[in-house]
């Protein structure tokens with residue numbers, strides 16, 4: 139069966155269905171045939187070396203990147219269909235970014251309520267109530283009136299989670315939510331995510347936190363070179379990997395004394411320093427006036 | 436070789452320490468200044484100077500209700516042109532960032548055209564519209580004419596600034612907005628533009644200062660006295676008094692508007708710099 143003939147399973151439990159997903163940037167093939175399904179309530183952690191296409195996979199799922207080939211179904215509706223109501227489908231998937239991407243000109247409460255009012259057309263009072271509820275869920279009920287720049291990275295990331303949760307999504311996508319945080323702030327964010335997982339949220343999490351993946355994931359995908367090299371329960375993929383590439387990767391990240399432990403970090407830092415996200419426009423006077431968390435080195 | 440001989444000679448000549456040298460340079464600078472002041476005092480007749488540029492009785496005569504009208508008119512011409520320029524400049528900036536090629540070309544042609552020709556020509560051209568198209572006139576004449584002419588010119592400059600401001604908003608902001616289900620238009624309106632305008636407030640305020648001064652070009656138009664702004668008013672009085680004092684007063688009035696604005700820009704810029712620390 140060719141990909142164009144693929145049909146959604148129609149099963150309500152199959153929330154994210156990805157078939158033979160390819161993505162290239164110019165000549166660079168980043169994803170070369172990814173097929174997987176994320177089920178209702180499942181927590182899937184995506185691990186793999188820097189540049190293996192983890193972020194790209196996640197961004198294809200809510201069409202922040204347009205796949206070159208392949209089909210993706212969200213709740214059995216095709217998001218890769220050119221006629222799909224992508225804006226509506228995105229309201230069903232919360233997304234949390236590595237660099238938070240909070241709206242700096244809005245308070246925490248407004249960050250959480252703006253899409254409720256503007257997209258879901260909720261009454262402002264009700265939107266505020268929902269926003270407050272979700273801020274409380276992430277332990278920031280008293281910071282509703284703070285602006286992002288007045289909060290720590292960990293608090294900002296929790297507001298970002300609350301913002302996504304406020305839309306009452308069916309599933310959540312996380313792209314390395316703790317990578318930009320100081321080590322002592324990682325725990326708060328992970329515990330919010332743990333609560334979400336315990337509450338039965340469907341989650342797809344790109345992460346470098348192996349301990350978290352081991353504890354929370356139902357399934358781990360190990361990606362390398364644009365394909366899923368190995369997948370299965372964390373005890374197997376992380377605890378007892380079958381593939382040589384998985385073993386090599388895990389020994390690098392799990393054993394800090396390993397000779398090549400630094401490689402991963404260096405490669406990562408290099409790629410992300412030049413990330414287009416943080417490109418200012420050189421023509422303006424210094425400073426945009428806003429805190430850009432990911433860019434702070 | 437000369438290079439070698441000079442280095443061998445160097446130790447013999449007594450070299451000044453850097454501190455001594457700096458001190459000597461400063462002494463020379465002060466000496467030149469003192470000399471210039473003394474020369475000026477000897478050659479320039481201070482009283483005559485004051486009689487030409489700042490005669491007290493003419494200062495008093497210049498101050499009057501008409502100066503007030505001219506001052507207010509300068510502000511009205513400027514403000515109207517600024518608002519129009521801001522709106523048109525934003526539209527042009529969005530056109531420049533459009534996916535549709537022809538919009539980008541049109542906006543670029545517009546910008547290059549109006550930045551490349553003297554504002555005074557635009558102003559004159561618009562003032563002749565009524566002659567060229569009989570029966571045509573701008574609403575709120577002469578204000579309408581000036582607003583449209585200066586607004587169209589300043590829109591060309593502002594569109595570049597605003598475009599740069601929009602592009603300075605990190606891409607992640609649009610991605611976050613889109614991931615919440617916002618349409619491209621809504622993301623632009625609710626998320627990007629508010630941030631872009633904050634970024635460009637200082638350069639746009641500078642544009643306002645320039646525009647305040649450019650409003651003086653209105654003096655080329657044939658106007659009724661009620662439409663005079665500071666320059667035209669000052670020039671007419673200067674002509675009838677055969678004295679420069681009214682123009683000096685008019686110039687000082689511009690400073691009353693522009694200096695606070697310039698100060699404001701500097702404060703906003705330091706604040707932005709602090710905020711990014």
Ligand SMILES: Nc1ncnc2c1ncn2[C@@H]1O[C@H](COP(=O)(O)OP(=O)(O)OP(=O)(O)O)[C@@H](O)[C@H]1O
Pocket residue numbers: 163166168186187188189190191192193194195406409
């Ligand atoms: N917009 C883009 N344009 C061009 N190349 C891109 C773009 N986005 C990603 N890439 C490239 O695609 C490859 C995969 O990137 P991706 O961000 O998906 O990797 P990743 O697995 O998330 O890595 P990391 O752990 O460093 O985040 C990299 O080589 C990257 O340089």
Ligand SMILES: [Mg+2]
Pocket residue numbers: 192193194313314
């Ligand atoms: Mg990534």
